[in-house]
Amino acid sequence: MAWILLVVSGLLETVWASALSASRGFSRLTPSIVFAVALLLSMTGLALALRTLPVxxxxxxxxGIGAIGTAVYGMVALGDSVSTARLLCLLAIVAGVVGLKLVS
Known part of the structure; x- marks a missing residue:
């Protein structure tokens, strides 16, 4: 259960990072609210997962999940650059995350 909570919390990190960008320095209300709620839920999920998992x-x-999700969101939805090198670096992060799961 802790791993599921951790993955969901990592995905919520993608949400709050994207909402933070969309808030334009907290000058837009809706993205600012999405940021605050997603941040609170993401941190709460991480805190609960830490009851069981090593910090x-x-x-x-x-x-790692948040970084990968945010980078992919940027490439797909915001037009961030996509290159072989960038994709290989993201793949390395995925490999690291999977490796940490396997050795825990």
Whole structure:
């Protein structure tokens, strides 16, 4: 259950990071509210997962999921650049996250 909670919390990190960008420095109300709610839920999920999982592993997985999700969102929805090198780097993060799960 802790792993599921951690993955959902990592996905919520993608939501709050994207909403933070869309808020334009908290000058837009709806994205600012989405940011605050997603941040609260993401942190709460991480905190609950840390009751069971080691902090180093859980935090690295949480950040990795958020970083990958945010980068993919940027490429798909916002027109961020896509290159082979960038995709290989994201693949390396995925491999690291999976590796941490397998050795935990």
């Amino acid at each position: 180093g592993t859980a935090y690295a997985v949480w950040v």
